[in-house]
Amino acid sequence: MKVLAVASEAYPLIKTGGLADAVGALPKALAAQGVQVTTLLPQYRAVGAAFAKGRVVLDLPDLFGRPARILESPGAPGMMALDAPHLFDRPGGPYAAPGGGEWGDTAIRFAALGRAGALLAQAMRADVLHAHDWQAGLAPAYLRFAPRRIPCLFTIHNMAYQGKFPAAVFPALGLPDAAFAREGLEYYGAIGFLKAGLWFADAINTVSPSYAEEILTPEGGMGLDGLLRGRAGDLHGILNGLDVTDWDPARDAALAATFSADDPAPRAANKAALQARFGLAVDAAAPLFAFVGRLAWQKGADLLLEAAPVLMQGGAQLALLGSGDAPLEHACRGFAAAHEGRAGAFIGFDEGLARLAYGGADMLVVPSRFEPCGLAQLAALRYGAVPVVARTGGLADTVIDASPMALAAACATGIQVAAGRADALAAGFRRALALYRDAPTWRGMQGRGMATDVSWGPSAARYAAVLERLASRHG
Numbered sequence: 120m121k122v123l124a125v126a127s128e129a130y131p132l133i134k135t136g137g138l139a140d141a142v143g144a145l146p147k148a149l150a151a152q153g154v155q156v157t158t159l160l161p162q163y164r165a166v167g168a169a170f171a172k173g174r175v176v177l178d179l180p181d182l183f184g185r186p187a188r189i190l191e192s193p194g195a196p197g198m199m200a201l202d203a204p205h206l207f208d209r210p211g212g213p214y215a216a217p218g219g220g221e222w223g224d225t226a227i228r229f230a231a232l233g234r235a236g237a238l239l240a241q242a243m244r245a246d247v248l249h250a251h252d253w254q255a256g257l258a259p260a261y262l263r264f265a266p267r268r269i270p271c272l273f274t275i276h277n278m279a280y281q282g283k284f285p286a287a288v289f290p291a292l293g294l295p296d297a298a299f300a301r302e303g304l305e306y307y308g309a310i311g312f313l314k315a316g317l318w319f320a321d322a323i324n325t326v327s328p329s330y331a332e333e334i335l336t337p338e339g340g341m342g343l344d345g346l347l348r349g350r351a352g353d354l355h356g357i358l359n360g361l362d363v364t365d366w367d368p369a370r371d372a373a374l375a376a377t378f379s380a381d382d383p384a385p386r387a388a389n390k391a392a393l394q395a396r397f398g399l400a401v402d403a404a405a406p407l408f409a410f411v412g413r414l415a416w417q418k419g420a421d422l423l424l425e426a427a428p429v430l431m432q433g434g435a436q437l438a439l440l441g442s443g444d445a446p447l448e449h450a451c452r453g454f455a456a457a458h459e460g461r462a463g464a465f466i467g468f469d470e471g472l473a474r475l476a477y478g479g480a481d482m483l484v485v486p487s488r489f490e491p492c493g494l495a496q497l498a499a500l501r502y503g504a505v506p507v508v509a510r511t512g513g514l515a516d517t518v519i520d521a522s523p524m525a526l527a528a529a530c531a532t533g534i535q536v537a538a539g540r541a542d543a544l545a546a547g548f549r550r551a552l553a554l555y556r557d558a559p560t561w562r563g564m565q566g567r568g569m570a571t572d573v574s575w576g577p578s579a580a581r582y583a584a585v586l587e588r589l590a591s592r593h594g
């Protein structure tokens with residue numbers, strides 16, 4: 120079976136968040152299921168080098184006013200790039216101009232991605248088109264009005280990003296007038312790219328079973344819960360995994376010392392290295408908590424800072440790693456400055472340092488207000504940092520709370536707290552500190568976490584089943 124995936128980012132070519140990890144890793148896992156995935160990305164300036172010796176797969180003489188091409192290259196196996204310089208050959212990140220702020224033609228840039236995806240799917244006779252997030256949301260719309268019927272799967276990585284644009288953009292999209300309707304891409308009087316994807320796709324999934332339920336509620340659905348409830352029969356929740364060959368503590372070059380579930384003792388060297396990097400007292404006995412993530416409301420770093428005095432009073436240390444909203448960056452720096460030697464902040468994105476945190480911290484805190492899946496807690500489990508997580512979305516699905524029952528049954532792998540509440544997080548910290556002092560129980564949790572299967576294996580099989588069903592329904 121041939122699948123064309125369409126997305127705005129994919130690791131290792133271009134990454135701003137977890138979307139790239141999922142889009143990058145799923146094809147490898149699906150290959151083992153006999154599903155062959157090609158992924159179409161925009162050729163941003165940063166992606167150009169990988170396609171410099173590219174071969175033209177498809178010419179698009181007029182893609183929103185200028186010629187464009189789709190390229191493949193030996194330098195980027197499994198990938199294709201939409202070479203449309205008028206839209207993508209620009210400085211800055213995939214979405215933002217240098218210095219922040221969106222480009223004025225964002226709607227057209229990603230409409231072009233969707234349109235190119237639909238045309239490519241036709242040309243290569245794909246069995247299924249797999250669109251990821253709002254940036255690929257128009258691919259199913261264009262495909263619906265294309266000559267050859269190709270079924271679509273749409274994957275929601277985050278409902279909070281909806282790709283909403285003024286209705287005035289509609290005529291430029293080149294879709295039939297009938298598409299601007301409630302039964303189409305009209306969304307509260309405007310145009311919704313995510314709405315379009317959800318409406319026109321033949322099946323929908325999101326990245327964890329719990330999030331698949333949460334988005335059916337007004338709170339989690341953020342305006343689209345009604346549509347999703349109407350499509351509940353076509354909606355699946357399939358957990359993301361980790362690429363466990365890339366994320367392997369026995370071979371990870373970013374660690375100060377490699378280790379495995381059978382022999383976690385070398386983690387001590389990573390803990391010492393992490394303490395040194397964050398300006399913390401190098402102290403093997405101090406419980407070391409870490410946070411790794413975007414400093415954004417969703418991720419709850421503000422809740423963490425509100426609850427963090429409990430950690431300081433309990434003799435623990437805190438390493439904060441991330442970047443994002445300026446007030447949160449400021450607050451993290453401030454907390455670190457006020458607790459010298461006990462708390463440290465690194466403002467920025469540093470994948471190697473993140474890996475050292477997973478492989479050296481005693482606990483990883485993931486206090487998200489909502490979390491469709493989450494990657495950090497999976498890495499933490501595999502790298503032996505016991506996760507302290509908010510009970511929401513994929514966090515709820517991947518960490519087993521150390522309740523009295525779970526401790527008695529020896530199945531706990533971490534700590535869950537109610538989402539969105541600093542007091543609940545503080546109580547979770549107290550529980551974590553008490554468990555840390557009980558060394559045998561602690562080692563049991565850590566060992567079970569490291570032995571947990573966080574790979575893509577089981578989920579790839581579920582994706583394959585959904586894709587096969589789609590392909591045969593329309594074949």
Ligand code: GLC
Binds near residue numbers: 138276359490491492
């Ligand atoms: C988004 C979500 C995150 C998920 C990732 C990959 O970044 O916020 O929870 O893990 O997509 O699906």
